[in-house]
Amino acid sequence: MNQDNLKRIAAQTALEYIDGGLIGVGTGSTVNHFIDLLAGIKHKIDGAVSSSKASTALLQSHGIEVLELNSAGELAIYVDGADESNHYLQLIKGGGGALTREKIIAAASKRFVCIADASKLVQVLGKFPLPVEVIPMARSMVARHLVKLGGTPIWREGVITDNGNQILDVHNLELSQPIALERTINDIPGVVTVGLFALRSADILILGTEDGAKTIYAETIEVDP
Numbered sequence: 001m002n003q004d005n006l007k008r009i010a011a012q013t014a015l016e017y018i019d020g021g022l023i024g025v026g027t028g029s030t031v032n033h034f035i036d037l038l039a040g041i042k043h044k045i046d047g048a049v050s051s052s053k054a055s056t057a058l059l060q061s062h063g064i065e066v067l068e069l070n071s072a073g074e075l076a077i078y079v080d081g082a083d084e085s086n087h088y089l090q091l092i093k094g095g096g097g098a099l100t101r102e103k104i105i106a107a108a109s110k111r112f113v114c115i116a117d118a119s120k121l122v123q124v125l126g127k128f129p130l131p132v133e134v135i136p137m138a139r140s141m142v143a144r145h146l147v148k149l150g151g152t153p154i155w156r157e158g159v160i161t162d163n164g165n166q167i168l169d170v171h172n173l174e175l176s177q178p179i180a181l182e183r184t185i186n187d188i189p190g191v192v193t194v195g196l197f198a199l200r201s202a203d204i205l206i207l208g209t210e211d212g213a214k215t216i217y218a219e220t221i222e223v224d225p
């Protein structure tokens with residue numbers, strides 16, 4: 001089975017967690033499958049809060065109403081993909097550049113269901129370069145800070161986020177303490193969002209595997225405070 005089929009299997013299983021109300025919706029190719037499948041049960045939901053212009057356009061193309069988070073209150077569920085997850089369900093996200101709105105909606109949701117193909121589950125985060133959204137005027141300064149942390153930041157040239165900002169993809173970071181590193185990078189002036197989702201990790205990870213969907217619950221964290 002190809003990777004796209006595995007993503008669809010995960011997206012299909014996430015539908016089982018939809019129980020009416022407003023749904024938080026992430027961004028990316030796995031979420032695109034989820035949105036396509038959500039269209040089949042759209043009569044069961046009140047609408048969606050979207051994490052990107054791309055997801056908004058796809059949701060609306062299926063006739064699913066998209067609401068602003070400011071008028072939505074707390075969401076029961078957020079469904080989104082990931083670039084990597086460890087066994088604590090701490091994630092690297094932002095490959096699609098939507099990390100800021102994704103982090104906001106994850107924080108506004110009671111339950112975060114992450115959907116991915118099985119290749120995304122790793123022992124230690126960090127093979128995938130860590131996306132960091134920055135205010136454009138601060139890009140070089142933030143990059144110097146990230147070098148001091150041991151990283152090799154590469155500017156994602158030509159990409160402007162939905163918030164009008166830029167992205168640095170940081171290679172070679174040591175990511176064994178994701179919560180601490182998330183806090184450290186958050187504290188650099190000019191950083192809008194770091195694509196580490198460790199302070200607010202996922203609650204459930206649904207992986208598409210060759211043998212069907214596999215649901216994983218977070219292991220208890222022992223290494224991080």
Ligand code: 5RP
Nearest residue numbers: 028029030081094095096098
């Ligand atoms: C977008 C994201 C995506 O969830 C992540 O990049 C995974 O994408 P895909 O489902 O296409 O593999 O964080 O900002």
